[in-house]
Amino acid sequence: MQRYSLFKLLQHSLSHHKNWQAAWRNPDPASEYDVVIVGGGGHGLASAYYLAKEHGVKRIAVIEKGWLGGGNTGRNTTVIRSNYLRDDSARLYEHALQLWEGLSRELNYNVMFSQRGLINLAHSHHEMSTLLQRHYAMIENGIESEILNMKQLQKWLPNANLTGSARYPVVGGIVQRRGGTARHDAVAWGYARSADALGVDIIQQCEVQDLIVTNNEIKGVETTKGTIKAGKVLLCAAGHSGHLTKMAGLDLPMVSVPLQALVSEPMKPCMDTIINDSTVHAYISQSDKGELVIGASNDQYLSYAQRGSWEVNEETLQSILELYPVFSRVKMMRHWAGVVDITPDRSPLMGLCDVKGLYIDGGWGTGGFKATPGAGHLMADTVANDKAHPLVSPFGLDRFKTGRLIDEGAASGVH
């Protein structure tokens, strides 16, 4: 792998940047691999990278039906945080956040991780109590969090309508200063480049059509580019996870729905933090390019269409204007949807399946991007050892049988 550096940049400027090495190869699939990963988004590519780097697995393929990072990795609002209520989730997301903090250096690829702080707002005494419960739970789990009074909030959010004249006046909030955003494409590309350098075959435009299972053991996958044998198969297919496991005869406790997002025209910097507001449902930040990045609610119905209903966007913008009347004349530029797989308790499904050699990393619902390095790191460990990592084991499928659900309805941020 050609390392990126200032020196290299200067060197290549002499040849008008025409001789950079391709970031990854574009190989045809081999007939057999040790591990096949289905889904070339952040989670799949990160899993491949850590499997190759930390567990020395030699023959790995990542199979992607479209293009790298073209699914939910490229469709989210890029928010990264670990402000979760339950101990299991706090550990999981904090593990990911710590990996984010060193990721650009680790991958020699600038993922533009910007820890600009994430604020949760409360509009009533009761909502503030709920936030404080989460705040103190975070502190107990060793994750920093701060309470913000109205005076502090005015400093953080000078453009917001924080007066008592609002329909639902803001009464306070909490902030996680280490929360932030990252450039989603760079995450996929950075992991792809580093994984490729370690010998991982990244195969795009290749759709998995069937999982080959004999005697309850995975043997490989049937794809549009032929049969690929595999000792182990890891599914990192987000909204399509349930569709894939059905090929092995397994249903999953999840429903796939569209989650929409939209961005405005670029503007001068006016918001240097991220706001998550559950009452009016405003999830908003400003990108480095100056666009307002807005996360909407999910649509209510089952869908695999990567588009949703217009009314969801209208409602979202109404909510944003409650908090930010100054944005009333901002034009929206693009909107889109991703298919998210939502579980009953809003926590992911990770670990082993009833089929030997088949692993799942799904059910991330509306918040999978923030977990990308952590999920990849832990799933690589789980796949390599055929045993759920201690941070992963609470998130297994058996929790729906035992009733030990990990309810993160409030912390998931989207409803």
Added chain:
Amino acid sequence: MLLIECPFCGAREEHEFHYGGQAHIIRPEDPEQVDDKTWAEYQYYRKNTLGLQAERWQHSFGCGQWFNALRCSQTHQFKAVYKMGETAPEDRK
């Protein structure tokens, strides 16, 4: 926005409706007697069909009635609506 045909009121806009998820899920007759796996499947596991799914909708801001629909999860197109207690029309599947 979807235009949904309520079997009682006719075609109305989506925001008048509430989605009820997969239809025809049968509650185990005697919940005390079933094992945890069966109960979990009833409670949490859904077909999540890619393609045509039978599902429930409620015309919550209209007549308030529940009804069933056959809808495609890839195109969002409604192929049929039918009343509660009825089975999905075979010819529309």
